[in-house]
Structure formats: structure tokens, C-alpha cells
Amino acid sequence: MLAAIDPVVGFFVLGLVAGLLGSDLKLSSGLYDTLTIYLLIAIGLKGGFELASRDVTSLILPTAVIVVASAVTPMVAYQILLRLGRLPHADAASISAHYGSVSVVTFAVGASYLGRQGLDYDGFMSVFLVFLEFPALIVGVLLAKGLKADANWRRLAHEVLTGKAIVLLLGALLIGWIWGREGGKALVPFFEGLFKGFLALFLLGMGVTTAARFGDLRRVGLFLVGFGILMPIVSAAGGVLVGWLLGLSVGNTHLLAVLYASASYIAAPAAMRIAIPEANPALSMGASLGVTFPFNVVAGVPLYLAMTQTFYRMMA
Amino acid sequence: MLAAIDPVVGFFVLGLVAGLLGSDLKLSSGLYDTLTIYLLIAIGLKGGFELASRDVTSLILPTAVIVVASAVTPMVAYQILLRLGRLPHADAASISAHYGSVSVVTFAVGASYLGRQGLDYDGFMSVFLVFLEFPALIVGVLLAKGLKADANWRRLAHEVLTGKAIVLLLGALLIGWIWGREGGKALVPFFEGLFKGFLALFLLGMGVTTAARFGDLRRVGLFLVGFGILMPIVSAAGGVLVGWLLGLSVGNTHLLAVLYASASYIAAPAAMRIAIPEANPALSMGASLGVTFPFNVVAGVPLYLAMTQTFYRMMA
Amino acid sequence: MLAAIDPVVGFFVLGLVAGLLGSDLKLSSGLYDTLTIYLLIAIGLKGGFELASRDVTSLILPTAVIVVASAVTPMVAYQILLRLGRLPHADAASISAHYGSVSVVTFAVGASYLGRQGLDYDGFMSVFLVFLEFPALIVGVLLAKGLKADANWRRLAHEVLTGKAIVLLLGALLIGWIWGREGGKALVPFFEGLFKGFLALFLLGMGVTTAARFGDLRRVGLFLVGFGILMPIVSAAGGVLVGWLLGLSVGNTHLLAVLYASASYIAAPAAMRIAIPEANPALSMGASLGVTFPFNVVAGVPLYLAMTQTFYRMMA
Amino acid sequence: MNAPSPTPSPYHGFVVVVIAEAELESVLRDDILHAGAQGYTVSEVRGRGNRGLRDDRLLLSNNVRFEVLCDEATARRVLDTVLGRYGRHYGIVAYALPTWTPPDASSAHRPPLTRVRD
Amino acid sequence: MNAPSPTPSPYHGFVVVVIAEAELESVLRDDILHAGAQGYTVSEVRGRGNRGLRDDRLLLSNNVRFEVLCDEATARRVLDTVLGRYGRHYGIVAYALPTWTPPDASSAHRPPLTRVRD
Amino acid sequence: MNAPSPTPSPYHGFVVVVIAEAELESVLRDDILHAGAQGYTVSEVRGRGNRGLRDDRLLLSNNVRFEVLCDEATARRVLDTVLGRYGRHYGIVAYALPTWTPPDASSAHRPPLTRVRD
Numbered sequence A, B, C: 001m002l003a004a005i006d007p008v009v010g011f012f013v014l015g016l017v018a019g020l021l022g023s024d025l026k027l028s029s030g031l032y033d034t035l036t037i038y039l040l041i042a043i044g045l046k047g048g049f050e051l052a053s054r055d056v057t058s059l060i061l062p063t064a065v066i067v068v069a070s071a072v073t074p075m076v077a078y079q080i081l082l083r084l085g086r087l088p089h090a091d092a093a094s095i096s097a098h099y100g101s102v103s104v105v106t107f108a109v110g111a112s113y114l115g116r117q118g119l120d121y122d123g124f125m126s127v128f129l130v131f132l133e134f135p136a137l138i139v140g141v142l143l144a145k146g147l148k149a150d151a152n153w154r155r156l157a158h159e160v161l162t163g164k165a166i167v168l169l170l171g172a173l174l175i176g177w178i179w180g181r182e183g184g185k186a187l188v189p190f191f192e193g194l195f196k197g198f199l200a201l202f203l204l205g206m207g208v209t210t211a212a213r214f215g216d217l218r219r220v221g222l223f224l225v226g227f228g229i230l231m232p233i234v235s236a237a238g239g240v241l242v243g244w245l246l247g248l249s250v251g252n253t254h255l256l257a258v259l260y261a262s263a264s265y266i267a268a269p270a271a272m273r274i275a276i277p278e279a280n281p282a283l284s285m286g287a288s289l290g291v292t293f294p295f296n297v298v299a300g301v302p303l304y305l306a307m308t309q310t311f312y313r314m315m316a
Numbered sequence D, E, F: 001m002n003a004p005s006p007t008p009s010p011y012h013g014f015v016v017v018v019i020a021e022a023e024l025e026s027v028l029r030d031d032i033l034h035a036g037a038q039g040y041t042v043s044e045v046r047g048r049g050n051r052g053l054r055d056d057r058l059l060l061s062n063n064v065r066f067e068v069l070c071d072e073a074t075a076r077r078v079l080d081t082v083l084g085r086y087g088r089h090y091g092i093v094a095y096a097l098p099t100w101t102p103p104d105a106s107s108a109h110r111p112p113l114t115r116v117r118d
């Protein structure tokens, strides 16, 4: 059974255990930065290589549908947080934005998992990854501020569009697209051959960080813990539906479900700190890093595949 | 003749020369941390892959013998330091603990050297590496404090067991064991293919550090310099004997001798700072990093192989 | 047409665009250090492997010629800066030294470019790289101070000779030479297989840095911008001539032109800060990083190949 | 006026600075909070003192530098605790500075113990 | 004597220290220069306060620590601006210290506003 | 009582802070020790001043920040030496602060020159 899980998840658990035991194991912030930069480029490049070898126009419609549909998550989340959770306005909006946006590492774990199941998926899925970063952040600010003037949209747009997540994903996508796998083959040993190794190190660090975040769970409260587990399942179900409607393969639909289910912890926190400063970052990070990320990596990813397969079987 | 030596030793010498010339070459502390984490995981994984492919019960007895025998080094060292060296109680105990514990990088240099000689060794040797971290630290504290109450054993045990050396070695060993080489093959290009490159960078940095440590040699004094060279030879001889008694192959026995001969400079200093704060860290680090590490890397590793081969030939 | 350019240049442009857009993308200083150390070692090793497989005596004469000829660049540059640019004495001398010295990364980009054109070059070109670091720095100080006593030659010599650029290039060259490619083959996956990946990351960071340097262009002034573009073309022409006189192949001559055209931004700034403190570092770094480096990487490298090929055709 | 003003005033009271071996970071953290401080700022530093060089780029451990804003009583407790507990065996130095109070009505009325944020 | 002396004197005036979330670095930079400071020094720090731990080794963002040498009027402007603008919603603390003037003729004649370099 | 107390007191005397280009680190180190300081603490900082931005994340060299605990005479020597030698050509600023002496019998009797550890 363990064999179905990717060993990189083992590194996540190792980091988690080390953190909970109070180990002095820590990744330096320079190493975190390096791993983040690497993973973003590697994923972007892979998508670009894929685009170079196929007809791109066929992707325009699915991309549009997927991006528009992704706005549903933050709107649903906002209502739940406000009405059921009775959270303040600003916090509900900020947390919604985190859950509507996506996590690159969760995506990578999902892709790894598919690989181990012998299931195919297309490299262009990382194109969606790029475009799914934005909409939720915009919805989040709209929810918090309405269309009032003080929302400082320019600064927010700048923050989001020039954030390193977008710049590197989009930039590497373009580079991969322009040069193609053949033209960029000298980059392959580094950016593909070592991918799992870098991912393992990143997950090791994420484990330590998640353990440190468990302390925030008290602040976060029981309601948010439940939200952090159920919300991604709901979003994943939406992803399965959208993927099926678009006629995606099982593998692609699974990855879409993973993307919808994942919560951002790199792009969103920085953007929300600027856009909704009244919101308490401990709440959103506690839920997204302390609850949803570990849930997704360990249990969610296999669960969403089961959901996808069951649904496809039912509809077949 | 040089061809017998591993080129990674060339990088150690390069760092040493750069340091002695007062070069501005320095590894950032983030890079050191990264290299340490990498080497610990790579060695642990390798051991785990090995365990996955063999009968583990056959290792229980040799591990027990090797671990118990390893307590001899600190006890001998303590008497020498106290009686011949006339060092204060606390310093004698702390230095003994450093010499009884092990150095991961010295082990890696030993394994590299064996490879170049065309000699085999078993991956499970890194299992011993994990278990040889502890006993000397415990003996060291016992020597310093007896069994008095103030020895704060809980904090020490915590410090040692959750130190990153143990956590990463043991964790990676478990991951390698659970998934096996086949299940973890996506990790192999990173953690095995690049091993020598990372080791070369680490040794480069160790060279610079060792050069900086030479300044401590004055404080350390002539006696400790002699101790730092002779003690490892004595320990190595013990390792040859234990290996032979256990019926290990020449390669395995050589690595055991290297382990016994090596002195700790990552796990021990941190643990001793907590357990025996009266001890002067400049003495133990000066001897272990300034004398024993360079001696082992450059001269000790080949010497211990010669010792092993001679002894095995004599006993054959 | 883009296919002729190496995709690593794409990463440079990506960094540049990110920087100009005000992105938060930044490489940590630890990562910069790591990449620098890696590139210097990789290039040095490659040269050393090459030396190990050929007759070295045949290189003595060309090395001498190339090194002596390299002193022309700073002398010409100095006159231009002083007379046409009306820069202060000290600044003219310091900038000359930057332009007379060489840039390792520009060299790597040149070598990449050749590879994509299917043109050969010899690994021993990196031997020249090592020796071309010095002369300009010495000429620069001579120009600034004459042979006056206060030039503190000892400290300068020490600074230059033990600077990490020289130490790592020369050290890795020696290691490669002593062990040869066969003896050092365990290092090849790391130092050769990943070269382009590391180069891509470094260029990404250089792009960001260059963008930040554009702000200095105002200080630098229009004259220095023109100088930063024309001077390298002149130096490259000199390189073509010297290469042709020495009977080097087209590929080797191209790389020599790239070396002559490149301006230092690692070794020279540190040395000049010590040797000519009166000089304003914003001028020399603004010109070398803000103008010449991007010009060379994007336009110069292909231009110098065209120059070389045209000249060789003309003389054939 | 005693009503809390909407904008916080600059901190007035004391700054305590503690520089010590990095191994002590976790215990110092607890001691400082125990002594009554409501927060601290910490950074990695290198140094040299009686015990020689400390620089983690050389595989030696670094030092850490704590900076604690607090009132006078807490300042004394922090200094007494950290020097009393670790001053004998560990490399540690500590000092305090009184901060400057801008001679301005609204903040002059605040007692020095007031936190900087309202 | 009013003629500029060839060697600069040590800075006398005020040091303002501002510790805040790293996200604010770029805006604080501008605000500080706007308030009239002629320079600043900034470093990465970690910390704990009302809003819990901040430590980028844990994927949380760090804090930054600004240190600004300036005269009294600028010190007040810097403190007022940064606390006024960000004190409510962001984690930020700030304080000022008067620097020591060596009781030495040449520098005693300098007005406190003088930059340290001639 | 003049007998050395078992626990060290907080440092009282002066803190000198020197911020300068990283290239000067090794010479400043020597100068500071030469001026009579018994130790120093140093950290990497970035900054901006008359000579523009200094930030090693941009391949420019960083600044370093020295913090030296010492008595008044040493403080003046450190300031005079470093500003005198490097103030003209290099980016360097320096200032000093008197530390606070807790009004407490045992340490009040100590002369300001006393080292912090017994």
C-alpha cells in the first residue's frame, strides 16, 4: 500500500516528525528560496516543452472555463467562513483568496502520485497552474473591499503579476515554449532529472514548517480545522466535474481537482498582506499550511484520484 | 600514486591552501547547511536501500557488538587526556565524547577511497553510522557528571536524539528501507548521481574551515595535536579487531576502522555545549577539526586500509 | 533565429524583465555564492581535464602572447576614458581594469553559443581565462599610482591572487589536470551534467541585478554607456586578430574575442576597492554590469562570432 | 487625554541587547518572555570575544543577538536572568539602553510601560 | 573653525530603529528617505510579538530592521510616519536613541545635522 | 564589597556601532582590536547612503555592522581610527551610545571599564 505513495511524501512526514519532536533540523531560508525558484522553473519549463509540441489554440477554451470556474471556490468559501464560522469580514475574504488560489508543491505531489499509478497526464496542466494563481486573489479583494476606491488595485495587480510565482512559472513556460524540448535539452538533466530530489528536500522543509504551524491551530480554532479539510474536498469535487465536462482524461482531471483543492501559501499571503492588511495572517496561514497542505499531501491526493475514477466510472 | 586518492580529497586540499593563503573563499552558512542535509540523507538512503534487499535480523548482533565496543574509545581517551594531558575533568570528558562519536564526511571519504581501490563494502555500514552517534556522547556526560542529578539527562537525550544528524540519517534510512531502491528510483539521480559533487563542495569548505582552525592549535597545545593523530590510529586498530572478530569483509572492516577513528564535529559539539558547559569548545573543536579531520582525510583513510589488509593477511 | 541563441539567455532576459517590472524575484546571496563557486570549479575542471589529455608545452607560447596582448585593452580604455570621457584619473584607471579583466559567465555564454552553432572549441581556453584575470588589474593600479610606494602592491597582489575567482579556477584546473577525466569521472555528472542548469539560474539572477544596475546608468552618463558598448567590440576585434595570428581555430578565436570583450564584475571590483579607493565603484560597476554584460550576453557573443568568421574568410 | 490615540507612539522605555552563542537561542527566548517581555527581535551575528572567533561560515556556531523593548523593571529582570544563568559558562554579553522620548504631549502622558501599539 | 575638517567626526544626533514585517521593506525605505533621512541601514531579523512568531526559515516572512542616523526633527518625522501609516495593521515597532557626542572641540562645534562625511 | 560576584553584571560603558563596506571587514576587525576593544560582534547588513544602494543579493557587496562594547577611551579611539582611516574614501558611518547602568549597589561600584564576565 505504501508503495502507491511517492517516497517524497516520506520526506514530508520525516520533516513533520522532526518538527514535532523539537529537532534542530531546519532548512535555511536561502535553501527554501532556491528550492522554490527551482520548482517553479521546472514546472513552467515542462509545460512550455509540452506547448511547443502541440496545437495551442485547442487550449484556449478549457483554460478560460477552468479559470472562470475557479472563482467559485473563494465565493463559496467566503460565505461559509462568514456565516458558519462567524469570522470577521476581512479574514473571511483573505482566507477565501488563499483557498481559491493554488499550491505548486501540492500540484507536484499530485503529478508524482499519478506517475506511480501508471496514469498519464499532460504537461499543459501546468499552464492552468499559472492562470489559476490570479482569479481568487482578485475575488478576495473584491469581497473585502467591494469596488471601493481604496482597494489600491494597481499596487495589488503589480504585487500579484510580478510576484515570483507568476514571473517564474510564466517565464519558464515561455522559454520552454520558444525553445522546445529539443532546443532546451541541455537544461533537462538539471530541471527534470533532479526534480524529485529537490521536491523531497522542499517537502522535508514543509514538514518542519507545518509542525511549527500546528501551534497556530489553537488560534485557528476547531472550525477552521474542519474548514481546512472539508473545503478542499468540495473544491476537488468541483474540479472533477469541470474536468469531466471539458472531456479531460482521468489523469488531467485528477490534477485539476488537486489544483482546485490546494490552498496557496506563497503567492496569496504576500498579496493579501498588501490588499487586506486588516486580516490576520495567522488565521489564513494556520489553515492553509497547518491543515490543508498536510491533508492534501498525505490523504487528499489519493482521495481525489479515487473520486475522479469513481465519477468517471459512474458517468461512463 | 595520486590516482589512488579520490579527487574529492583534492578539493579538501584546495580549501586548505585557500584558507592558509587568506583567500576570501568561503562557503555561505546556507550552503554548508544544504550540503550537510544532502550528505546525511544520501548516506541514510543508501543504507536503507541496502536493508530493503537483505535479511535484517543478521545485522542485529553485529550492530550491538559494534555499538558496545565503541564505548571503549571515549573511556580510553578520557584517561589519556586526564592523566597524560592533565586536562581539566570537564574538557577531558567533552573531548572524549567527540572522539568516541563519528564523522559522516570522514565515512564518505573512506567509502570513496574503497571504491577507487576496487574494494566492495555493504551499504548497511551506514546503519552503524547512525547508531555510533550516541554511545560516546552518553559516556562523555557520565564521565563528566557521574550519575548526579544535575546532568539534565532529559535535555541531553533530547538534544542528541533530535539533532539533525540522527533525524536525517535515521529518517532517510527508514525511507530507503520502506520504499526500496526500486520504489525510490526517482530519487537516485539526485542523491546518488550527485554525491561526489556535493562531497567535493563540502570538503572544499571543510578545507577552509580547517585552515581557520589551525589558529586554535596554539591553544590546543602540542599534547592535543599528538593526541589528535595517535588516538584515531588506536581507535582504528580497535575497529579492525572488532570487524575481524565479527567476520566482516575487508571493505566493511576498513569502514568500521574509519568510523571508530573519526571524530565528531557536528553532533558532538552541540550536545556537549549543553551537557558540559564548563568544557572549552575551542579545545575539542581545535583537536577534532584542526587535527584529526585533516589527518584522517589525507593520511588516515589509506593507512587504515593498509592496517586492515595487513591484519587480515596475518590472520589468514 | 531564436534557436541559434542558447535558452540560458532566455533566463537572463527573464530576470531582466522581472527586475524592470519591479518583481520580488531575487536570488539569495547564498545562492549567488553557490552558483559562482560551482561555475568557477566547473570551468576550471573542464580546462584541467583537457590539459591532462594533451601536450601542455604547446600552450606556453599562446598563453604568453594572449596574456601580454590583454594589457592593451586597459591602456586603450584608460586613454579614452581620460581624454574623451574627461573622467578623473582614478576612475579612468579603475574602469580600465574592469574592462581589461574577464567575466567567467560571459565566457560560459560564449561557449554555449558555439556549441549550438555546432562549432568546436578546446577546453584549454579556460586556462587562458585563469591567466587573463590578472594583467589588467596590475595595469589599472599602475595607471592610477604609477610605481609610487603607496600603491601597497603586496596587499593588492594578495587580494587578487587569493581572490576566490583565481583560487577556484586554478585549483579546479589543477585537480582536473592531476586526476584527468577518467580519474575524476565521479565528478562529471555534477560539474558537467548540471552546468547549463546552474548557468541558467545564475543568468536569471544576473538579469535581476542588471535591471537594478540600470538605475546607475544615469550616474554613469551617456558617455560611459557608449563606452560600455563600443569598447568590448574593439577588444573583441583585438581578440580576433590575436587568435588568428596564433593560428587558433574559429571556435577558439571566438572565445578569445569574448574574453577580451568581457568586463569583470567579480574579481576586479574587490581588487580595485582596495587598490584605488578614490575611484567611485558605481561608475565601474554601472558600466560593466549595467551596460557591457547585457550587451555581450545578448548581442556581443553572436556579433563576435560573425566578426571572427568574416575575418577568417577574408584572410583565407 | 486618556483615550487611546489611533496612531501608536514610538516606544519609550528600554532596549536590552543580549548577544550569546546560538545554542542558547531557545532557552534565552523562553527566559526573556518569562522575565515579562512582550516580544523580542533576534538576528544572526558573528563575533569575537574571550572565547575566540564564532562564525558559522567556518562550521563553528554563530551568535544570536536579541533586542528587547521593555520597561525598566523587565530590563533588569532580563539582564539578571540571562547573565545569572549563562554568564558563567557561556559566551554572553548584555547591555541596556534607555530609549528617547520625543518631547511631545500625547506620548509624554503615556506611562513608559505602555506597549507601542494601541 | 568652520572649515570642513579632513577626517569626519562620529555621528551625533539620533538613531531611529524600526522593526517591521519584511513586506513593508520597500515602502518603509521610501518613507524614511521622504522623511528627510540621507541614508539607512537594513538587516534581516526574526522576532516574536503580539502577532506570534516571524521566521522565514519556517516559510513565514521575516522582519526587517532599519537603523537610521538623523537629526532630531527627522527622527520625529520618521517615527511619526512609519508608526502612523503602518502601526495599526502591521507588525511594527520603532524607537529612537540619542547618540553620544565625544566631548571634543572639533566635533562639538558641528551642528547635529551635519553628515558624518565631509 | 570588592570581591568578584559570581554572576556577571550587565555591561556598562559604551557601545560603538560602525557600518561600512564589507570589503573593510578584515581591516576594521584589526583596527577595533588594536584600539583596545576586547571583542566585537559583526553582522551583515544592507544599506543606502551617499554612494547608492549596497545589497549583495544584487551582486554588489554588502555592508557589515560592527557593535563594540568598550569604555569611553576605547570608544573614542575606535571612532577616531575607523573614521580617520576610511572615512574619506569608503562608505562608512559610526556612532556611539552610552549604555544604561542599572541603579544597583553591586554593579554601581564597578568601574565602567570592567569586563562583563568575572
Ligand SMILES: Nc1ncnc2c1ncn2[C@@H]1O[C@H](COP(=O)(O)O)[C@@H](O)[C@H]1O
Pocket: D019, D020, D021, D046, D047, D048, D049, D050, D051, D052, D053, D054, D063, D090, D091, D092, D093, F037, F038, F039, F040, F041, F042, F067, F068, F069, F070
Ligand atoms: N567587547 C565586546 N563587544 C561586542 N561584542 C562582544 C564583546 N565581547 C564579546 N562579544 C560578543 O560576545 C560573544 C561571546 O563572547 P566571549 O564569551 O567573550 O567569547 C562574542 O563572540 C561576541 O559576539
Ligand SMILES: Nc1ncnc2c1ncn2[C@@H]1O[C@H](COP(=O)(O)O)[C@@H](O)[C@H]1O
Pocket: D037, D038, D039, D040, D041, D042, D067, D068, D069, D070, E019, E020, E021, E046, E047, E048, E049, E050, E051, E052, E053, E054, E063, E090, E091, E092, E093
Ligand atoms: N517587545 C519587543 N521587543 C523587541 N521586538 C519586538 C517587541 N515586540 C515586537 N517586536 C518585533 O516586532 C515584530 C512585530 O511585532 P508584533 O506586531 O507585536 O507581532 C515582532 O516580530 C518582533 O520582531
Ligand SMILES: Nc1ncnc2c1ncn2[C@@H]1O[C@H](COP(=O)(O)O)[C@@H](O)[C@H]1O
Pocket: E037, E038, E039, E040, E041, E042, E067, E068, E069, E070, F019, F020, F021, F046, F047, F048, F049, F050, F051, F052, F053, F054, F063, F090, F091, F092, F093
Ligand atoms: N543616515 C544613515 N543612517 C543609517 N545608515 C547609513 C546612513 N548613511 C549611510 N548609512 C550606511 O552607510 C553605508 C555607506 O554610506 P555611504 O557611503 O553614504 O553610501 C550605507 O550603505 C548605509 O548602510
Ligand code: NA
Pocket: A073, A098, A099, A100, A101, A102, A235, A259, A260, A261, A262, A263, A264
Ligand atoms: Na485552490
Ligand code: NA
Pocket: B073, B098, B099, B100, B101, B102, B235, B259, B260, B261, B262, B263, B264
Ligand atoms: Na570515533
Ligand code: NA
Pocket: C073, C098, C099, C100, C101, C102, C235, C259, C260, C261, C262, C263, C264
Ligand atoms: Na576584457
